[in-house]
Each structure stands twice: as C-alpha cells, then as structure tokens.
Amino acid sequence: MKGGWKVSALGLVVLALLFVVGCAKAPTEDIEKAKAATSAAVAGDGAKYAPAEAKALQDSLNKALGEVKAQDEKWFKNYDNAKNMLTKVSADAEALKGTIAKKKEEAKQKATALQGEAKTAIEDAKKLLAKAPKGKGTKADIEAMKADVKGLEDGLAEVQKLFDAGNFLDAVTKAQAIKDKAASVSEQVKGAMAKTGKK
Amino acid sequence: MLVCRRVAFLGLLLFSIASCSATPPPREAKLAEVQEQSLWGAGAPVYAPTEYDTYKLGLRKANDLLLKEQARFEWFRQYEPARDEYRKVLAQGERVLKLVEERKAEKSSSIKARLQLYTNRVETSGRLSSIINEGRLARRSLTRAEILLREARALHDAGKLFEAEEKLSQVPEYLSAAEDALSPILSRFVDKKHVAMWQRWVEETVANSKAAGAYAIVVSKVDRSLILYKAGKPITTYDVGLGRNGSLDKLHAGDGATPEGKYYITKKLPRSRYYKALLINYPNEEDRSRFAEAKRKGIISRRVGIGGLVEIHGGGKDSMTYGCVALENAEMEELYNIVGVGTPVTIVGALDHKSGIAKALGGL
Numbered sequence: 338m339k340g341g342w343k344v345s346a347l348g349l350v351v352l353a354l355l356f357v358v359g360c361a362k363a364p365t366e367d368i369e370k371a372k373a374a375t376s377a378a379v380a381g382d383g384a385k386y387a388p389a390e391a392k393a394l395q396d397s398l399n400k401a402l403g404e405v406k407a408q409d410e411k412w413f414k415n416y417d418n419a420k421n422m423l424t425k426v427s428a429d430a431e432a433l434k435g436t437i438a439k440k441k442e443e444a445k446q447k448a449t450a451l452q453g454e455a456k457t458a459i460e461d462a463k464k465l466l467a468k469a470p471k472g473k474g475t476k477a478d479i480e481a482m483k484a485d486v487k488g489l490e491d492g493l494a495e496v497q498k499l500f501d502a503g504n505f506l507d508a509v510t511k512a513q514a515i516k517d518k519a520a521s522v523s524e525q526v527k528g529a530m531a532k533t534g535k536k
Numbered sequence: 537m538l539v540c541r542r543v544a545f546l547g548l549l550l551f552s553i554a555s556c557s558a559t560p561p562p563r564e565a566k567l568a569e570v571q572e573q574s575l576w577g578a579g580a581p582v583y584a585p586t587e588y589d590t591y592k593l594g595l596r597k598a599n600d601l602l603l604k605e606q607a608r609f610e611w612f613r614q615y616e617p618a619r620d621e622y623r624k625v626l627a628q629g630e631r632v633l634k635l636v637e638e639r640k641a642e643k644s645s646s647i648k649a650r651l652q653l654y655t656n657r658v659e660t661s662g663r664l665s666s667i668i669n670e671g672r673l674a675r676r677s678l679t680r681a682e683i684l685l686r687e688a689r690a691l692h693d694a695g696k697l698f699e700a701e702e703k704l705s706q707v708p709e710y711l712s713a714a715e716d717a718l719s720p721i722l723s724r725f726v727d728k729k730h731v732a733m734w735q736r737w738v739e740e741t742v743a744n745s746k747a748a749g750a751y752a753i754v755v756s757k758v759d760r761s762l763i764l765y766k767a768g769k770p771i772t773t774y775d776v777g778l779g780r781n782g783s784l785d786k787l788h789a790g791d792g793a794t795p796e797g798k799y800y801i802t803k804k805l806p807r808s809r810y811y812k813a814l815l816i817n818y819p820n821e822e823d824r825s826r827f828a829e830a831k832r833k834g835i836i837s838r839r840v841g842i843g844g845l846v847e848i849h850g851g852g853k854d855s856m857t858y859g860c861v862a863l864e865n866a867e868m869e870e871l872y873n874i875v876g877v878g879t880p881v882t883i884v885g886a887l888d889h890k891s892g893i894a895k896a897l898g899g900l
Contacts, residue, residue, distance in 0.1 A: 486679075488679025514684075
C-alpha cells in the first residue's frame with residue numbers, strides 16, 4: 338500500500354511534467370523579429386554587396402523556422418533551441434547590416450579613387466594632345482584622338498551619374514574601363530609624337 | 537523492494553530498446569544542404585530558375601519528412617523514406633548543376649562571340665574614320681562603344697555574365713551612331729554607279745594623255761594618292777593629304793570637302809602659303825549646276841557661296857586642308873616643275889571597287 342502511494346505520486350509528477358512541456362508555446366515573437374530583421378538586412382543592397390552573407394542569413398532563418406516546425410509536431414515540445422537559433426538570426430541580421438554598410442562604403446571609396454584616376458588619365462591624355470605636333474604625319478591622328486577624349490569625357494559623366502545614384506559597383510567598372518582607354522590614348526599620342534621626334 | 541526492482545528493470549529495458557534502435561539522421565540530409573549551397577553559388581537561381589525551384593521543392597519535401605521522423609520517439613523513427621527522398625534530391629541537384637554549367641558555358645561563349653563581333657566593328661569603323669578623316673561624331677561614339685566593351689569584358693571575366701550581357705546590349709546604339717556618321721561618306725565608295733563614273737573619268741583622262749602625249753594628274757581620294765601620267769602611262773605616284781571632310785564631294789564654300797571631277801591647272805603659284813601651289817578650275821560647269829540644284833532644293837543655305845581656290849599644294853600630306861590636295865614639299869617641288877597650266881587634273885573617290893573602304897566595309 339505504501340509502495341502504491343509512491344507510484345501514484347510519481348505518475349502525477351510525470352503527468353504534470355508532460356502537461357508543462359507539451360504545452361510549451363511557439364516563440365511567435367522571436368519568429369517575427371527574426372523574419373523582420375532578415376528582410377531588413379537583405380533588402381536593397383544586401384544581395385548586391387554581400388550576396389553570400391545574405392543567403393547564409395536566409396538559410397539560418399529557414400533552419401530556425403524548421404526547428405520551430407519540428408517542435409510543433411512533437412508531443413514533448415521544447416522551443417529553447419529554436420529560440421536560441423532565432424535570437425542568433427536576429428543578431429546576425431544586425432551584423433549583416435553593418436557588413437553591407439561596410440562593403441558599400443568600401444565600394445564607394447574604390448569608385449571615388451578610380452573616378453579620380455580616370456579623370457587624371459583623361460587630363461594626362463589631353464595634356465599630351467596639347468603638346469603633340471600638329472603638322473606632318475600626325476594631325477589627322479591627333480584630331481581623331483581628340484574625339485576619343487571627348488568620348489572618354491562623356492563616359493566620365495556617366496560614372497558621376499552612377500556614383501550619385503549610389504551604384505558604386507557599376508561606377509567602379511566603368512571608371513576602370515575609362516582609365517584604361519585613356520591610358521591607351523596617351524600611348525597612341527606618345528606614338529604619334531615619337532613619329533615626329535617630339536617629346 | 538520488489539516495486540523498486542521492477543521499476544529499475546523496466547527502466548533498463550526501455551534504455552536498452554532506445555539505445556539499440558536509435559539511428560542517426562541520414563547523412564544525405566547534410567549532403568543535400570551542402571549541395572544546395574553549391575547550386576546557389578553556381579548561380580542556379582539565375583541560370584536554371586525553374587529547375588532550381590523544383591529542386592528546392594524536393595528538398596523541402598525531404599526536410600519535412602525528416603522533421604516528421606525526428607518528431608517521433610527515437611525508437612520509432614524510420615529514416616528510410618526521408619533518405620530515399622534526399623537521394624532523389626541529390627540526383628536532381630546533380631542534374632541542375634550540370635544544366636547550370638552548360639547554360640553558363642553557352643552564355644559565356646555567346647558573350648565572347650558578341651565581344652569579338654563588336655570589337656571588330658569598332659576597329660573597322662575606327663579604320664574607316666581614319667581613312668576618311670571623320671574624327672568627330674564617329675570617333676566619339678566609337679569610344680563610348682569601346683568603354684562598354686571593356687566593361688563587358690571585365691564583367692565576363694569576373695563571371696558576371698548577365699551584367700556583361702547588359703553592357704553588350706548598349707553597344708549597338710553607339711556602333712550605329714558611328715556607322716550612321718560614316719555611311720553617307722562611305723556609301724559612295726562602294727556604290728557601283730559612282731565607281732563606274734570615276735573609272736570613266738580616269739579612262740578618259742588617261743586616253744587623252746596618251747593621245748596628246750601629255751602629262752595628266754589623277755587623284756584617288758580613298759588611296760590618298762596622286763598619280764602623274766605621261767602619254768597615258770603612270771610615271772610617278774605621290775602620297776597626298778586631304779581635308780577633314782576630304783572624302784566628301786565639295787558642294788559649297790567652307791564644307792572642307794575636296795571636289796571630284798575633271799579639272800585642269802589654271803595657275804601655278806610659286807609662293808603659296810603652302811610652299812608652292814597649282815590652282816585648279818574649281819568650280820567647273822558641273823559643280824555650278826550641282827550647287828544651283830542644291831540651293832534650289834534647299835539642301836544648302838541661300839547665303840552660302842560655292843567656294844574656290846582649290847589647289848594642289850605643299851605643306852605636307854597631313855596638313856588637314858580645307859579641301860585642297862596636299863603633298864610633301866619635296867614632292868610638290870618635283871610636280872610643280874613637271875606640269876604646266878592646262879594639265880588635266882581628275883579627282884575621283886576611288887579607282888575601282890577594291891578600295892580600302894570597300895574592303896573595310898566588308899568587315900562591318
């Protein structure tokens with residue numbers, strides 16, 4: 338009889354535990370928070386400046402949601418791990434915002450530098466053209482290269498537009514192309530000058 | 537005591553069952569996770585979006601199956617259905633990856649071909665613009681096209697094929713602008729009627745030179761050459777320079793064009809601004825009638841004159857004349873001393889259909 342009372346008490350404790358654990362609630366608030374944080378981080382420039390990181394964050398969110406779903410289907414629900422995962426997603430999302438801002442700033446700095454270098458390269462070509470002999474053997478070439486420089490200046494104006502629109506990656510590509518072409522024009526001018534012996 | 541022993545036995549039994557039947561989740565699940573990352577990294581969402589979506593659906597189904605199993609008590613879990621599903625997903629992933637690589641290779645080679653084609657067109661138009669001294673509109677547009685080509689090449693090399701394609705799509709606009717600037721000038725050089733007319737003029741000039749045993753001059757614009765004939769035979773050829781619009785047929789004063797037609801030397805100028813000069817009878821009757829017609833049709837302004845003082849002069853073959861034909865001083869000296877007033881001067885666009893322009897146009 339004494340032993341029977343003990344078994345009954347143990348059964349009651351187990352039942353109480355089952356009730357408490359089985360009725361654990363899904364971390365709705367954490368889910369919403371993590372989803373909102375992820376959307377805010379990957380929206381806009383995320384895919385452009387940190388695509389791999391944005392994808393990793395999205396995957397982490399999906400995993401956390403999967404864990405929630407797994408617990409939803411269990412008799413003995415325990416959302417602790419899911420909560421931890423969701424909290425980490427929210428923290429990672431915040432960190433990603435910083436990473437994106439940093440990468441965007443780096444691209445901006447690179448675009449600024451290359452824009453300056455492209456401008457200098459064009460100025461160098463123009464200076465060389467001004468110095469180039471306008472006589473025998475070169476005048477037609479010089480005229481043509483002056484038109485090339487005009488085209489480069491048109492391109493440089495486009496770099497500024499891209500820069501103003503915050504499209505720094507495209508600005509970098511274009512500025513680099515202009516810088517290289519300006520350098521090749523300078524080389525051609527030097528070649529034309531060498532033809533006449535002028536330095 | 538008996539109850540305690542029974543509880544302990546039951547616990548031990550349950551533990552044994554749980555330990556024996558506990559199977560780890562299928563390793564295919566982890567493989568599929570890694571594969572999905574690879575597919576994404578390879579660009580499956582852009583190169584094979586439909587197939588990638590189907591793959592993702594399959595993966596989700598497998599994940600759901602796994603979750604369902606994991607929701608069971610450990611000793612009731614059956615991972616085989618999930619494992620089978622993951623195997624299907626992995627096989628599908630392999631196919632998607634192959635497809636992505638094929639599509640990327642296809643796109644890359646299409647971009648390379650277009651890069652080559654457009655580069656050739658830029659180079660050909662550049663050459664043509666040099667031949668005809670059209671160095672403003674065309675060159676400016678060609679430079680814009682070249683910048684885009686450089687951008688496209690850099691993006692292609694960085695594996696950003698869609699971005700490269702987008703840059704390439706902008707190139708034809710600038711190429712067309714350049715070709716439009718060149719084509720009115722160039723079309724005459726490949727036009728059969730024009731070339732036939734020029735050939736007839738040259739044949740008549742040479743025939744007259746032969747018949748009279750006299751000197752005659754033929755200037756070919758496209759070849760930038762002056763051929764001196766004596767008694768119908770070419771005796772010397774000089775390189776010449778023309779003006780900025782030298783490839784055009786002169787119509788009015790200030791157009792910078794060099795006239796085309798049958799002329800003769802009207803005056804020899806021993807002290808010209810450009811060393812020595814041979815003045816020709818531009819405008820002749822044909823020039824006057826063409827000028828009058830252009831005015832009547834409103835092609836040119838009423839106030840503009842027909843121009844004149846077209847010469848063969850020294851100053852260097854690259855002196856960018858305003859419509860005259862320029863030679864190096866030493867060669868001008870030689871020519872000046874040979875020919876006299878009345879010597880025929882026939883100026884044509886090209887001598888035949890195989891001119892440099894016709895060849896270069898073939899590249900467009």
